[in-house]
Amino acid sequence: MKYFCKTNQSTKQLAETILFLKAVSDENRLKIVCFLKSGEKCVCEIVKFLELPQNLVSHHLKILREKNIVKNRKEGLKVYYSINHKNIDKLIKFFNSLTGEC
Amino acid sequence: MKYFCKTNQSTKQLAETILFLKAVSDENRLKIVCFLKSGEKCVCEIVKFLELPQNLVSHHLKILREKNIVKNRKEGLKVYYSINHKNIDKLIKFFNSLTGEC
DNA sequence: CTACTATATCAATATATATTGATATAGTAA
DNA sequence: TTACTATATCAATATATATTGATATAGTAG
Numbered sequence: 001m002k003y004f005c006k007t008n009q010s011t012k013q014l015a016e017t018i019l020f021l022k023a024v025s026d027e028n029r030l031k032i033v034c035f036l037k038s039g040e041k042c043v044c045e046i047v048k049f050l051e052l053p054q055n056l057v058s059h060h061l062k063i064l065r066e067k068n069i070v071k072n073r074k075e076g077l078k079v080y081y082s083i084n085h086k087n088i089d090k091l092i093k094f095f096n097s098l099t100g101e102c
Numbered sequence: 103m104k105y106f107c108k109t110n111q112s113t114k115q116l117a118e119t120i121l122f123l124k125a126v127s128d129e130n131r132l133k134i135v136c137f138l139k140s141g142e143k144c145v146c147e148i149v150k151f152l153e154l155p156q157n158l159v160s161h162h163l164k165i166l167r168e169k170n171i172v173k174n175r176k177e178g179l180k181v182y183y184s185i186n187h188k189n190i191d192k193l194i195k196f197f198n199s200l201t202g203e204c
Numbered sequence: 205c206t207a208c209t210a211t212a213t214c215a216a217t218a219t220a221t222a223t224t225g226a227t228a229t230a231g232t233a234a
Numbered sequence: 235t236t237a238c239t240a241t242a243t244c245a246a247t248a249t250a251t252a253t254t255g256a257t258a259t260a261g262t263a264g
Contacts, residue, residue, distance in 0.1 A: 022221090026221085026222080028222085052223090053223080053224075053225090055223090055224080055225085055226090056222080056223060056224080059222080059223085060222090074231095076231065076232075077230080077231050077232065078231095
């Protein structure tokens with residue numbers, strides 16, 4: 001088993017995958033990811049889109065950032081967020097490994 | 103956006119995806135899914151593998167069943183669980199849609 | 205029937221996580 | 235400088251979820 005075996009070091013990899021999955025398995029965060037699919041957005045745009053308090057959006061963005069699901073860049077006052085495709089590709093590979101051979 | 107748009111019915115699909123993601127984003131449940139990768143297993147085997155109380159394992163299996171991530175069949179006293187590949191494939195497609203075009 | 209094994213369910217509790225409200229920081233403009 | 239806008243952080247609370255302990259069900263064996 002590539003991603004989890006009771007006795008080897010893949011337990012660490014499993015833990016990482018769980019954190020990643022938890023980060024996207026929240027309604028608001030998944031909405032953010034889907035929203036960013038159409039391109040880079042600043043926080044205030046995400047706030048308007050989700051119709052949530054700004055501090056709550058910042059909190060969710062932090063979680064997505066920490067798990068490297070999104071990346072950000074600062075431009076003047078605004079902070080722009082976008083999807084980190086690399087990490088999502090990684091997740092797809094993981095799920096593929098579940099259906100593939102052991 | 104295929105899986106979520108503020109104004110259309112895809113919100114329902116998003117909700118379904120979240121339930122699915124939540125079901126697999128738990129350490130013990132993801133371990134179960136990974137364990138089942140090597141083939142059908144009865145509950146008692148899963149209990150031994152995870153080293154968790156039987157009732158807790160049953161509870162996690164119920165969640166995986168409800169989200170159609172695993173299926174089961176009864177044979178005498180034992181209940182055998184296996185991965186429902188169809189649903190995992192669906193999830194892979196979802197993540198692919200995140201990296202693809204809008 | 206009784207006793208045993210395998211599994212499931214339920215209520216109570218513990219723990220993790222989301223949300224709210226208040227506040228801080230940092231850039232911009234007057 | 236002050237005022238304003240955009241974003242982030244923190245503590246408190248609310249809510250969801252995992253875990254435990256007790257019990258129920260259902261098949262099998264004697």
